[in-house]
Amino acid sequence: MTKKEIFLTAAFKENSIWRQILGICSALAVTNLMLNSLIMGLGVIFTLAMANLTISLIRNWTPRSIRMMVQTLIIASYVIIVDIFLKANLPEISKQLGPYVGLIITNCILMGRAEAFASQNPPLDSFVDGIGTGLGYALVLLLISFVRELFGFGSIFGFTVLGDWWINWNIMVMAPSAFFILALLIWIINTYYYKAKV
Amino acid sequence: MDISAFVLFWAAIFTSNILLTNFLGMCSYLSVSREIESAFGLGIAVIFVLTVTSALNWVVYHYLLVPFGIVYLQYIVFIIVIAAFVQFLELVIERYTPALYYSLGIFLPLITVNCAILGVSLFMIIRNYNFIQSVAYGVGSGIGWLLAILMLAGLRRKLKEKLVPIGLQGAGISLIITGIMALAFVGFSGIVQIQ
Numbered sequence: 001m002t003k004k005e006i007f008l009t010a011a012f013k014e015n016s017i018w019r020q021i022l023g024i025c026s027a028l029a030v031t032n033l034m035l036n037s038l039i040m041g042l043g044v045i046f047t048l049a050m051a052n053l054t055i056s057l058i059r060n061w062t063p064r065s066i067r068m069m070v071q072t073l074i075i076a077s078y079v080i081i082v083d084i085f086l087k088a089n090l091p092e093i094s095k096q097l098g099p100y101v102g103l104i105i106t107n108c109i110l111m112g113r114a115e116a117f118a119s120q121n122p123p124l125d126s127f128v129d130g131i132g133t134g135l136g137y138a139l140v141l142l143l144i145s146f147v148r149e150l151f152g153f154g155s156i157f158g159f160t161v162l163g164d165w166w167i168n169w170n171i172m173v174m175a176p177s178a179f180f181i182l183a184l185l186i187w188i189i190n191t192y193y194y195k196a197k198v
Numbered sequence: 199m200d201i202s203a204f205v206l207f208w209a210a211i212f213t214s215n216i217l218l219t220n221f222l223g224m225c226s227y228l229s230v231s232r233e234i235e236s237a238f239g240l241g242i243a244v245i246f247v248l249t250v251t252s253a254l255n256w257v258v259y260h261y262l263l264v265p266f267g268i269v270y271l272q273y274i275v276f277i278i279v280i281a282a283f284v285q286f287l288e289l290v291i292e293r294y295t296p297a298l299y300y301s302l303g304i305f306l307p308l309i310t311v312n313c314a315i316l317g318v319s320l321f322m323i324i325r326n327y328n329f330i331q332s333v334a335y336g337v338g339s340g341i342g343w344l345l346a347i348l349m350l351a352g353l354r355r356k357l358k359e360k361l362v363p364i365g366l367q368g369a370g371i372s373l374i375i376t377g378i379m380a381l382a383f384v385g386f387s388g389i390v391q392i393q
Binding site: 021023024026072073079080083102105106108111174186189191 | 271
């Protein structure tokens with residue numbers, strides 16, 4: 001596969017959220033505001049790309065029996081970098097994201113890509129795959145948070161767009177709406193993108 | 199934080215359910231909920247691991263990480279404690295109770311990457327719980343998770359005979375069911391507030 005194909009497959013065709021249903025936890029938890037989703041998405045892109053690259057670089061020297069532990073530790077190291085960066089530069093958002101930054105470690109997407117792609121492919125391909133997967137993840141987060149923030153607060157990225165006449169939908173701020181919106185998104189994509197037959 | 203451990207325990211099950219309000223542990227929740235038996239087995243394993251790891255991580259955090267000033271390493275240390283404990287548990291169960299190993303053993307590796315386990319450890323640190331509170335929160339979260347996965351497994355068994363729109367089959371309909379369950383759990387939210 002060329003680099004472009006790897007990227008497109010990772011980001012859209014085999015998108016980790018809507019196709020493989022991985023990494024749902026954080027996708028639902030941080031999507032109440034678009035800014036949180038964007039920061040979370042960037043954090044995941046960075047961690048995925050760097051962890052994929054590192055795991056791929058040492059793939060020939062990693063004993064099979066302990067590879068899960070090695071992968072987890074590599075991922076955890078990059079997550080710590082993201083966490084410290086956020087705490088230092090964006091303390092406000094770091095507080096709102098709370099434990100969900102640390103939970104990138106147990107995000108199934110990262111282990112999934114490390115196991116399925118990075119441990120069998122050359123470094124540059126793995127890096128591209130990481131960027132693509134991360135972008136696909138960030139895209140879904142932004143789509144969900146767009147709906148939730150628009151209806152829940154009448155704003156986009158914190159800027160009021162719907163004006164005074166808009167009455168905020170409380171349900172969009174609460175947990176259940178995240179489940180419903182993700183389900184609808186999966187439904188729409190299955191029907192129009194994968195053309196699931198009746 | 200001066201909430202009693204008893205209140206925290208109930209709150210972790212109903213008002214702040216780890217899965218339905220904090221969205222943790224979704225991956226194994228969606229993939230292992232096809233059969234009630236396996237959902238129950240995994241749920242019991244989660245309760246056990248959550249209880250012990252929340253206690254272990256509390257001790258490690260307050261007596262090792264804080265005195266040595268290496269709190270920033272908490273993610274790595276927590277995940278190692280969890281993985282090591284799960285591995286240890288697997289060995290012990292395999293050695294002494296083979297019957298339990300065959301029913302529970304297959305789920306144990308899944309638990310290390312269940313975000314609910316790490317999530318509870320991180321929540322108890324962020325919210326400054328003491329030891330008793332942490333353990334109560336750990337047990338409660340485990341029971342809450344078991345409750346959620348059992349309900350979904352039961353509903354999915356009923357759904358087998360029903361017609362579901364083709365694009366919604368599998369994960370889609372499970373998410374909608376979970377949303378409705380979460381909506382029902384919002385009804386508990388007035389009782390206590392711990393977040």
